[in-house]
Amino acid sequence: MTATMAPTAALAVEDLSISYGGGTPVVSGVDLRVAPGEILGVIGESGCGKSSIGFAVLGLLPSSARVDAERLEVGSHGMLEADERDWNQVRGRVASMVFQEPMSALNPCMRVGAQIAEVLLVHGLADKKAAHARALELLELVQVPEPALRAKQFPHQLSGGMRQRIVIAMAMAADPTLLVADEPTTALDVTVQAQILDLLDQMRRTTGTGVLLISHDLGVIAQTCDRVVVMYAGEIVEEGEPAEVLAHPSHPYTAALVASIPTTTTDPRRDLPMIAGGVRDSDRETAGCRFAARCDFATVDCATPQALREVAPDHTARCWRSEELTLTTESTA
Amino acid sequence: MTITEPTIVHPEPGAPDALMTLNGIRQEFPAAGGRTVHALDGVTLEVKRGETLGIVGESGCGKSTLARAALLLRRPTSGEITFDGDDALALRGTRLRSHRRRAQMVFQDPNDSLDPRYKVLRSVMEPLLASGVGRKEAKERALEALDAVGAPDGAAGRYPHEFSGGQRQRIAIARAIATEPELVILDEPTSALDVSIQAQILNLLLELQESKKLTYMFISHNLAVIRHLSHRVAVMYLGRVVEVGPADSVLADPLHPYTAALLSAVPEPDAGKRERIILQGDLPSPTRRQAGCAFASRCWLATEKCRTEAPPLVASDAATVPGGGHLVACHRPAEAQEALRTGLHPASSK
Numbered sequence: 001m002t003a004t005m006a007p008t009a010a011l012a013v014e015d016l017s018i019s020y021g022g023g024t025p026v027v028s029g030v031d032l033r034v035a036p037g038e039i040l041g042v043i044g045e046s047g048c049g050k051s052s053i054g055f056a057v058l059g060l061l062p063s064s065a066r067v068d069a070e071r072l073e074v075g076s077h078g079m080l081e082a083d084e085r086d087w088n089q090v091r092g093r094v095a096s097m098v099f100q101e102p103m104s105a106l107n108p109c110m111r112v113g114a115q116i117a118e119v120l121l122v123h124g125l126a127d128k129k130a131a132h133a134r135a136l137e138l139l140e141l142v143q144v145p146e147p148a149l150r151a152k153q154f155p156h157q158l159s160g161g162m163r164q165r166i167v168i169a170m171a172m173a174a175d176p177t178l179l180v181a182d183e184p185t186t187a188l189d190v191t192v193q194a195q196i197l198d199l200l201d202q203m204r205r206t207t208g209t210g211v212l213l214i215s216h217d218l219g220v221i222a223q224t225c226d227r228v229v230v231m232y233a234g235e236i237v238e239e240g241e242p243a244e245v246l247a248h249p250s251h252p253y254t255a256a257l258v259a260s261i262p263t264t265t266t267d268p269r270r271d272l273p274m275i276a277g278g279v280r281d282s283d284r285e286t287a288g289c290r291f292a293a294r295c296d297f298a299t300v301d302c303a304t305p306q307a308l309r310e311v312a313p314d315h316t317a318r319c320w321r322s323e324e325l326t327l328t329t330e331s332t333a
Numbered sequence: 334m335t336i337t338e339p340t341i342v343h344p345e346p347g348a349p350d351a352l353m354t355l356n357g358i359r360q361e362f363p364a365a366g367g368r369t370v371h372a373l374d375g376v377t378l379e380v381k382r383g384e385t386l387g388i389v390g391e392s393g394c395g396k397s398t399l400a401r402a403a404l405l406l407r408r409p410t411s412g413e414i415t416f417d418g419d420d421a422l423a424l425r426g427t428r429l430r431s432h433r434r435r436a437q438m439v440f441q442d443p444n445d446s447l448d449p450r451y452k453v454l455r456s457v458m459e460p461l462l463a464s465g466v467g468r469k470e471a472k473e474r475a476l477e478a479l480d481a482v483g484a485p486d487g488a489a490g491r492y493p494h495e496f497s498g499g500q501r502q503r504i505a506i507a508r509a510i511a512t513e514p515e516l517v518i519l520d521e522p523t524s525a526l527d528v529s530i531q532a533q534i535l536n537l538l539l540e541l542q543e544s545k546k547l548t549y550m551f552i553s554h555n556l557a558v559i560r561h562l563s564h565r566v567a568v569m570y571l572g573r574v575v576e577v578g579p580a581d582s583v584l585a586d587p588l589h590p591y592t593a594a595l596l597s598a599v600p601e602p603d604a605g606k607r608e609r610i611i612l613q614g615d616l617p618s619p620t621r622r623q624a625g626c627a628f629a630s631r632c633w634l635a636t637e638k639c640r641t642e643a644p645p646l647v648a649s650d651a652a653t654v655p656g657g658g659h660l661v662a663c664h665r666p667a668e669a670q671e672a673l674r675t676g677l678h679p680a681s682s683k
Contacts, residue, residue, distance in 0.1 A: 045527040145614075159615045160392075189391035189554060191612045194598035198611055216527065219600030246602045260532035262561035263601050268580065269539060269562065272532035278497065 010034045010178040010210025011057060011095075014071035018052045021064050024284045027052050027234045034178060034210035039200070041221035041242065042214045044231030045257075047279060050214045053231075054182045057212065058097055059087035075177035093123045095178040096171035100186045102163035105170070106155040112166045113139070113151025119173035138169040141206075142199060161192035168199065175207060182214045197224050218261060222246050230254045233283045233290040236308060240315035247329070250317035253291045255327035289319065297325055351415075352516060352548050353380040353403065353436075358412035360398050360572075368620040372398040373409065374572035374627070377646070380516065385542065385549040387563030387580065389556055389595070393616055395572040396552045400518045403550065404436055405429070417515070434464035434512040441521035443505035447493040453479070454489035457508045464512055478511040479504065481544075482537060499530035503537065510541060518550045523558060535561060556599050560584050565658075568592045571619060571627035574646055578659030586653045588666035591628045610672065626663070634665050634672070 011034040018027040027049035034040045042050045055061045057074060059082060072079045075094040079086065091097075099105055107115055116138055117131035126134055132151075139147035142165040155163055164184065171179055181200065185193035201224060204211050215221055221228050222242045230238040230245065230253070238251040249255040259273045266272070276294055283290045288303035295302070301320065311322045319325075360373035373395045380386045388396045402409045405421060414421040416432065424432050437460065440446055447456045454475055461471035479488055482503040485496075493501055502522060509517050519538070523531040535558065541547060553559050559566055560580055567577040568589060576589040587593045597610040612631050617623065625640040626632070632639065644662045651667040652659040663669060 045529060161615060190556070190598045191391060191594060192615070193600075194609050194611050197600070198609075217600070218528075218602035222602045223600035257529065258602055260529050261602060262532075262535065262557045264557060264560065264584070264596075264599075266557075266561060268560055271536045271539065272561070274532045274536065275529040 008035075009073065010036050010038070010075060011040075011212060012071055012073040013053075013057065013069060016053065016056065016067070016069040016072065018049070018056055018061065018068075019066050020062075022066070024281060025234060026284070027056070028284075030236055032057075032212070032229065034212055036177065036210050037204050037208045038227065039204060039211040039213055039225045041225030041228040042212065042231060043216065043218060043221050043228055045216060045279075047233075048231040049234040050216075050231050051182055054097070054180045054212065054214050057178070058091055058095055058180055059084075060091075060097070092119055092171075092176075093125075093174040094176055095180065096174070096176045098164070098167050098171050098179065098181040098184045100183040102160065102167045102187075103155060105167045106163060108155055111152055111154060112158070116151075116166070116169050116173055119170050123174055125174055134173070135169075138173055139166075141172065141203065142166070142169045143195075144169070159192075160188055161195060164188060164192075164196055165199065168196075168203075172203065172207065172209070176209055178210050178212065179204075180212045180214070183216070184213070185220060186215070186217070193220070200224065218246060218258060219263075230257070233279050235290055235318065237291065237319070238315075238317045239308070240312075244312070244315055249327050249329060250311040250315065250322040251291075251319045252295045252297050252325065252327060254317075255329055256296075258329040297321055350381045351379050352382045352417060353421075354413075354415040355379075355399075355403060356413040356415070358399070358402055358409045358414070360395070360402055360407070361410045364620050370619045371572050371622050372619060373402065374622065376412075376569075376572070376574055378567055378574060378577065380548060380550055381565075382515075382548055383542075383546060384564040385551050385562050387559035387566040388550060388552045388569060389554065389559045389566060390569035391554060391595075391616065393571070393619060394569040395619075396569050397520055398572075399569070400438065400520050400550065400552055404438055404518060405432070406438075431464060434460070435514050436516040436518070437509040437512060437514040438518045438520065439502075439506055439509045439522045441524050443498070443501035444493065446505045446508055447501060449493055452490055452492055453484075453504055456493075457489070457504065457511050460508060460512050466512075474513075475507070475511050478507040481510065481541065482507040497530075498526055499533060502526065502534055506534075506537065506541070510545060510547070513545070514547070516548045516550065518552070520552045521554070522551075524553065524555065531558070538562065556584065556596060557601075568595070571616060571623065573627050573662065575628060575663070576659075576661045577646070578652070578661075579654075579657055582653050582657060582659045586670065588649050588651055588659065588661035588670055589628075589663045590632050590634050590665075590669040590672060593669050593672050634668050636664070639664050 013032040016030040017025045019025040044050045056067050074090055077090055113135045116135040120126040120131040120134055135151060136147045139150060144150050144165050185196050213225055225242050228242045228245050229236045232253045238245055238254045246258055256275045287305050289306045292298040292302040306318045308316045308318045311317045355376055355378045358373050358376040362370040362372055364370045376399060390396045401407045457475040457478055458471045461474055476489060484503050523534050551562050563580045566580045566583045567574050570591050576583055576592050594610040594612050614631050617630050625642055626644055629635040629639040644664045646660045646662040649661050649666045651670055
């Protein structure tokens with residue numbers, strides 16, 4: 001683990017590839033950068049590699065996974081050569097994680113206040129008394145009403161939304177530089193989801209923690225993120241500001257994805273545009289565009305390697321036809 | 334504390350377009366410590382022939398309990414269910430069994446209706462055999478159903494695990510439509526699927542409704558999906574229907590503050606960042622029956638009257654189309670309407 005000076009980015013990843021058991025990489029050539037206080041969204045469907053990225057930047061992949069990268073910096077720590085001891089110094093302290101299911105991160109037999117304090121005790125950041133005082137502060141930070149009472153309760157006594165707040169409090173305990181949130185609101189109701197997204201947004205403003213928000217929900221990404229990367233079959237296919245990327249996509253996959261979702265502006269009871277077929281393993285091995293087999297606009301030239309290139313200021317896409325295509329997100333096809 | 338019992342409203346006799354009428358349905362479950370969970374607290378709804386009635390609400394609002402009651406999978410504690418003019422709760426024995434053929438269900442997880450040890454054909458044939466159809470005919474009709482849902486060739490002879498989630502849901506739908514039911518209750522049928530697969534299933538459901546003249550009761554927490562499929566929408570909160578009416582008027586111009594909050598909480602991909610109504614707190618416990626409006630504890634418009642007197646589900650002057658069948662259970666619908674229009678209210682955390 002090499003420490004450099006003050007972090008300029010909460011996360012800096014270059015050319016990240018992940019493969020399991022010597023198979024075809026599930027993630028390849030991914031560059032990511034999360035600035036302090038920024039929320040970067042990663043969106044894609046099942047199997048696109050988004051969760052693998054989340055695990056990789058926290059060193060949580062199983063030993064069967066092979067991670068290659070040019071650069072992997074979490075906070076100011078270079079983690080390329082890191083061993084388990086180095087990761088233990090970083091996890092929970094410099095970077096932490098919030099999962100979809102809060103119960104998977106909580107100990108059912110331990111009072112929630114003690115679970116939050118434990119984070120500080122494990123990292124030697126506070127003594128017992130100070131850790132408990134800080135736990136109450138954190139409960140307040142995540143807007144849990146009556147923190148002193150709640151701290152003494154067990155996870156089963158709390159609602160799903162409240163449990164997720166506790167998990168976020170644990171993740172924020174050591175004032176991390178990076179928070180990875182993998183589908184943090186997928187298991188919650190929409191009104192509770194709105195509360196939690198609001199909380200993440202307020203928190204990163206006050207603490208300056210950078211957030212990597214992984215989600216399959218385009219709405220969540222649009223509402224919460226400063227920037228978004230769209231993943232398809234292990235590659236980034238488009239990147240930019242959510243309002244720009246989702247309203248004016250430059251990659252046919254992004255356009256098709258947005259169009260396939262019913263919203264309050266789609267024509268009710270009309271057929272939704274579909275993306276034909278599915279992702280095949282062979283799509284990940286192709287040298288050319290991985291979406292070509294399902295793309296309405298594919299030509300023979302799509303078999304050549306596609307670079308992620310700038311199509312507009314602060315907006316990149318991995319499609320050589322971006323400029324000539326008129327992509328629509330209207331689902332009234 | 335006295336709680337006024339919800340009045341059982343009898344629809345006009347012989348209303349020809351009602352396929353199923355639920356009247357004052359209550360479902361109680363015993364809970365720990367001698368308490369009672371009021372899962373359904375007097376639900377009155379009508380499902381019209383050929384329509385999709387969307388049921389929307391959050392976890393614990395009773396929408397799945399309602400589905401099970403409507404299908405007579407669990408008898409409600411009290412209330413009336415009329416199916417095609419007959420008292421469905423009075424059906425017993427063979428008459429009940431032949432009724433089951435007419436109302437079927439699709440669950441969120443297709444694995445709930447497909448036995449992993451059975452080949453697909455056997456699972457799809459099962460409801461047909463149960464309703465007394467002979468083996469040979471059952472097989473034919475099962476294959477027809479699989480064909481109608483666009484299951485892959487040779488699907489009948491394979492096992493559920495050989496299919497993707499989307500394909501498995503198609504097969505579960507085939508099983509539900511095999512008996513040629515009039516009513517299909519769909520309980521979150523696309524919630525476990527990726528969005529591109531969701532579009533395929535929604536399209537299939539629309540197509541089947543058209544070709545087979547099906548009536549749907551479509552249960553979902555996803556308002557956009559509800560809006561896409563439904564002719565009418567009922568919004569549930571804590572075991573009660575708080576608002577019901579034509580989909581375009583309920584979802585575009587809601588009269589209940591809860592519906593307004595729910596709509597504003599839905600993140601939209603193309604809307605960008607916008608003002609939201611953020612509700613404070615959580616759902617109250619269903620073991621404590623609310624004397625007043627069920628939503629009063631989280632409502633920013635609640636007054637003393639709201640806390641003590643349950644508002645009846647009635648037509649409101651505030652409705653965009655008076656007499657359009659848009660009903661709301663709220664003492665202050667006009668203010669709720671205003672809230673969504675401006676997107677602001679005093680309790681907003683922004």
